[in-house]
Amino acid sequence: MYLKRLEVRGFKSFASATRFDLEPGVTAIVGPNGSGKSNVVDALTWVMGEQGARALRGGKMEDVIFAGTSSRPALGRAQVSLTIDNSDEVLPIEYTEVTISRTLFRSGASEYAINGTACRLLDIQELLSDTGMGRQMHVIVGQGQLDRILQATPEDRRSFIEEAAGVLKFRRRKEKTERKLAALEANLLRLSDLTKEVS
Numbered sequence: 001m002y003l004k005r006l007e008v009r010g011f012k013s014f015a016s017a018t019r020f021d022l023e024p025g026v027t028a029i030v031g032p033n034g035s036g037k038s039n040v041v042d043a044l045t046w047v048m049g050e051q052g053a054r055a056l057r058g059g060k061m062e063d064v065i066f067a068g069t070s071s072r073p074a075l076g077r078a079q080v081s082l083t084i085d086n087s088d089e090v091l092p093i094e095y096t097e098v099t100i101s102r103t104l105f106r107s108g109a110s111e112y113a114i115n116g117t118a119c120r121l122l123d124i125q126e127l128l129s130d131t132g133m134g135r136q137m138h139v140i141v142g143q144g145q146l147d148r149i150l151q152a153t154p155e156d157r158r159s160f161i162e163e164a165a166g167v168l169k170f171r172r173r174k175e176k177t178e179r180k181l182a183a184l185e186a187n188l189l190r191l192s193d194l195t196k197e198v199s
């Protein structure tokens with residue numbers, strides 16, 4: 001899957017609108033310590049639906065919004081857009097180019113969009129879930145993450161493989177359906193008790 005473009009504005013150290021055009025091949029981001037290289041990866045993780053502040057190296061989600069510097073006031077919102085080339089139809093959507101966007105306001109409100117149309121976080125997660133870039137993505141290997149994978153419990157390792165294979169989405173749906181079935185069975189039992197009582 002070819003990630004074509006990443007646009008950030010008000011996200012972490014990127015106060016101004018910044019656009020990364022990712023040409024085919026290998027892209028390397030270089031810079032001194034603390035200059036914001038990892039923030040670019042955080043922006044990628046975030047726009048693809050990351051919900052954990054810790055995974056984004058912050059204490060709370062609001063920490064992704066530009067907090068201001070001595071020369072620049074803090075901003076009220078963080079916005080990231082990622083454009084994916086879909087000419088190989090790897091995403092189940094009828095567009096050759098797909099832009100997913102995420103905005104977070106200081107009030108805590110969030111907005112998500114696919115190709116400019118507002119959507120739910122779940123829509124973005126489902127769109128990406130068969131690509132290995134979903135909720136628990138394993139295509140971004142962060143510092144120290146290899147150790148975590150190597151030391152994972154058999155259950156966690158199974159869940160990594162299931163996510164990569166696109167099975168996890170169906171497991172979640174199955175679990176949801178099983179919960180509904182159990183509730184239905186309880187209702188049926190109650191109905192049968194009531195019927196016995198009145199007959």
Ligand code: ATP
Binds near residue numbers: 064
């Ligand atoms: P290293 O090479 O040491 O890993 P790096 O280039 O990857 O560094 P990052 O960790 O991406 O750097 O960026 C850290 C910088 O981002 C710090 O200067 C930090 O102050 C800044 N930063 C993080 N969050 C925010 C925020 N919400 N507002 C403003 N600046 C922020």
